[in-house]
Amino acid sequence: MGTAIITFLEDESFKTQCFKYKFSDDSVLCGQLFGKVLYDYLSSKNIEITKMVLLGMANSNFEMLVDIFPEEYRENYLKFLDKVRDYDIKEKKRIMEKLVAKLKEFLNYDVELIIIDSTDNFSRLQKEIGKAVMKSVAHGINRVYLDITHGIRFIPFLALGILLPARYVEIEKISIFYGYRESHNDLKPALELNGLEEMISFDENMAIFKFSGDFYKPASKIFKQKADKIRKAYVSFELNNVDIDLFKEISQIGQDLYFFRPIRNELYKVAKCNYLDEIYMEKAEFYFEREQYFKAIPLVFEAILVVTIRKFFGKKNFSQSYKEKAKRFVNKILDKPDSQVFITLWRLRNAIVHGPEKSNGKGSSLIKKFEDEEKLKILFSQAKDIYEKIKNYEENFLFNLKTAV
Structure with missing residues (x-):
C-alpha cells in the first residue's frame, strides 16, 4: 500500500x-x-x-x-x-x-x-x-x-x-x-490540523454508538480517566450481567456535556431497572432502535422467559431447566393469537442463536418471511406486548392461567 x-x-x-x-x-x-x-x-x-x-x-x-x-x-x-x-x-x-x-x-x-x-x-x-x-x-x-x-x-x-x-x-x-x-x-x-482529525475520529466513535450500541468507544474518549470503569460497564452490558451500581455512577457524570447526553440517557434507562427481565427488555429496545433486529429478538424472548419465572414461579433461579419450563408455561397461558406470535418468536430466536432448523439450511419459511423488515418490526412489537401482559398480568389477558397452573 x-x-x-x-x-x-x-x-x-x-x-x-x-x-x-x-x-x-x-x-x-x-x-x-x-x-x-x-x-x-x-x-x-x-x-x-x-x-x-x-x-x-x-x-x-x-x-x-x-x-x-x-x-x-x-x-x-x-x-x-x-x-x-x-x-x-x-x-x-x-x-x-x-x-x-x-x-x-x-x-x-x-x-x-x-x-x-x-x-x-x-x-x-x-x-x-x-x-x-x-x-x-x-x-x-x-x-x-x-x-x-x-x-x-x-x-x-x-x-x-x-x-x-x-x-x-x-x-x-x-x-x-x-x-x-x-x-x-x-x-x-x-x-x-490535529483537532479536526480528532473530531473526525470522534465522529466515527459516535457513529459506532448510534448504529451498533458500543458506548465504550465514545464515552472513553470523553472521560479518559474513567475508561476502565466504562469498559467494565460495557462488558457487563454485553454479557447480560449488568452492574447496576456502576451504570448509575456513570450515568450521573457529565450531565451537561452535549456529546455524552445520548449515551447517558441510554445508561440511565438500564440503571433504573430493578429486575433482570427489565434489563433484557431495555437491551432489546436498545438494539431495536438501532435496527439490529436480530440482536433484539433473542433478548425480548429471554425477557419473556425471565419475567415468567419471576412472576409465576417466584424464583430467582434463571437456569436453563426453569427456562424450558417457562417456554411451555407461556405457550399455555396465552390466547391463541399471542401463542402463535410466541411460537414464531421462539422459532426465529432459535434460528438466530442455534442456526437453521434443518442441517442443509433449507425448508424454513423464516428467511422468506423475515426478509421483510416491517414484519420483524411487527413481531418485535407483538413480543413486547406479550412481555408487558405477563409483567402486569391480569386474567382477562391470560385467560388460560388457571388451567396452566
Missing part, C-alpha cells in the same frame, strides 16, 4: 511567492507550492510518498508547479507556460496533464495533475471533484496527507468529504495540513 499527498492549485490571481514554512519540530523549508514543501518535510522524516495528486481548475496558476520540476527544467517550464497561456481550456488541460505525467521519469514518486473544467454548474463541479479525488486514491493508497493551503473556495471540503467514507475501504488515516502563509511572521507556521 502507498501514501499520497493531495494538494490544490490557486487560481490565476494568486501571485507566486516563495514562503518559509516552520513545522512543529522547528524544521524550516521553503517553497511556493506547499504540497511540495510538505513532501520534502515528510521525506526528511523517512515517510515514503508514493504519489502526489495536484488538483486544479482550467484557470489555475500553473506557475506554482515549478517547484516539482527538477531545477534544470524549471526555466524551460516557465517559458512553456507563456506559450500555452492563451490555449483553449480543453487543449491546455490535455497538454498540462500530459506534461506533468512525463515528470514521473525524473521523480522518486508518481505525480498526477487533474484539471477540472471551470463551470458555473456547481452540481456537476461537485461530482467531477469527487470522481477526480476517488480516482486518484482508488488503487493502492491507504494513507493520505490532504494539503488545503491553496484550495479554492469549497473544493477542499468536497475533497475531504469524499475521502471520509474511503476510510471504510482502504484509506486508514487522513492527515490535514495547512501552510499558514497569511501569518505576519517571516516563518509561516506549517499546521497539522
Whole structure:
C-alpha cells in the first residue's frame, strides 16, 4: 500500500511567492507550492510518498508547479507556460496533464495533475471533484496527507468529504495540513490540523454508538480517566450481567456535556431497572432502535422467559431447566393469537442463536418471511406486548392461567 499527498492549485490571481514554512519540530523549508514543501518535510522524516495528486481548475496558476520540476527544467517550464497561456481550456488541460505525467521519469514518486473544467454548474463541479479525488486514491493508497493551503473556495471540503467514507475501504488515516502563509511572521507556521482529525475520529466513535450500541468507544474518549470503569460497564452490558451500581455512577457524570447526553440517557434507562427481565427488555429496545433486529429478538424472548419465572414461579433461579419450563408455561397461558406470535418468536430466536432448523439450511419459511423488515418490526412489537401482559398480568389477558397452573 502507498501514501499520497493531495494538494490544490490557486487560481490565476494568486501571485507566486516563495514562503518559509516552520513545522512543529522547528524544521524550516521553503517553497511556493506547499504540497511540495510538505513532501520534502515528510521525506526528511523517512515517510515514503508514493504519489502526489495536484488538483486544479482550467484557470489555475500553473506557475506554482515549478517547484516539482527538477531545477534544470524549471526555466524551460516557465517559458512553456507563456506559450500555452492563451490555449483553449480543453487543449491546455490535455497538454498540462500530459506534461506533468512525463515528470514521473525524473521523480522518486508518481505525480498526477487533474484539471477540472471551470463551470458555473456547481452540481456537476461537485461530482467531477469527487470522481477526480476517488480516482486518484482508488488503487493502492491507504494513507493520505490532504494539503488545503491553496484550495479554492469549497473544493477542499468536497475533497475531504469524499475521502471520509474511503476510510471504510482502504484509506486508514487522513492527515490535514495547512501552510499558514497569511501569518505576519517571516516563518509561516506549517499546521497539522490535529483537532479536526480528532473530531473526525470522534465522529466515527459516535457513529459506532448510534448504529451498533458500543458506548465504550465514545464515552472513553470523553472521560479518559474513567475508561476502565466504562469498559467494565460495557462488558457487563454485553454479557447480560449488568452492574447496576456502576451504570448509575456513570450515568450521573457529565450531565451537561452535549456529546455524552445520548449515551447517558441510554445508561440511565438500564440503571433504573430493578429486575433482570427489565434489563433484557431495555437491551432489546436498545438494539431495536438501532435496527439490529436480530440482536433484539433473542433478548425480548429471554425477557419473556425471565419475567415468567419471576412472576409465576417466584424464583430467582434463571437456569436453563426453569427456562424450558417457562417456554411451555407461556405457550399455555396465552390466547391463541399471542401463542402463535410466541411460537414464531421462539422459532426465529432459535434460528438466530442455534442456526437453521434443518442441517442443509433449507425448508424454513423464516428467511422468506423475515426478509421483510416491517414484519420483524411487527413481531418485535407483538413480543413486547406479550412481555408487558405477563409483567402486569391480569386474567382477562391470560385467560388460560388457571388451567396452566
